[in-house]
Amino acid sequence: MNEKCTKYEGLFIFADEKTFEKHLKECPDCQAEHEKMQNISKLLQEVKPIFVQKRKRVAQLKIACAICAMLLSGTVMGLVNFNTDISDTIRYGTTLSAEDLGLPVDSYGLIMVE
Numbered sequence: 167m168n169e170k171c172t173k174y175e176g177l178f179i180f181a182d183e184k185t186f187e188k189h190l191k192e193c194p195d196c197q198a199e200h201e202k203m204q205n206i207s208k209l210l211q212e213v214k215p216i217f218v219q220k221r222k223r224v225a226q227l228k229i230a231c232a233i234c235a236m237l238l239s240g241t242v243m244g245l246v247n248f249n250t251d252i253s254d255t256i257r258y259g260t261t262l263s264a265e266d267l268g269l270p271v272d273s274y275g276l277i278m279v280e
């Protein structure tokens with residue numbers, strides 16, 4: 167049984183360049199492996215700019231999120247200040263109805279208009 171050469175990784179990591187290249191010339195298994203590695207590193211080179219862009223986009227997204235959070239909290243504070251239902255609920259624990267405010271209401275709690 168012709169076993170596949172398993173020296174590639176060991177030589178790639180531990181051997182000096184000369185030994186590595188010499189073995190590559192002699193061993194078709196490792197040549198194939200080396201070509202695969204070459205293709206992968208080429209692929210990585212091609213893909214790299216996309217990753218860099220993505221990282222930039224993530225940073226932009228974080229900034230956008232921070233701005234959104236600021237705007238949102240500003241809006242929420244504005245809502246509490248200007249929406250009486252919410253500020254009533256916070257102050258009195260319940261929404262004040264028209265009746266509570268002393269306005270004439272019908273049995274549905276709606277303001278009566280003559």
Ligand SMILES: [Zn+2]
Binds near residue numbers: 196
């Ligand atoms: Zn080999």
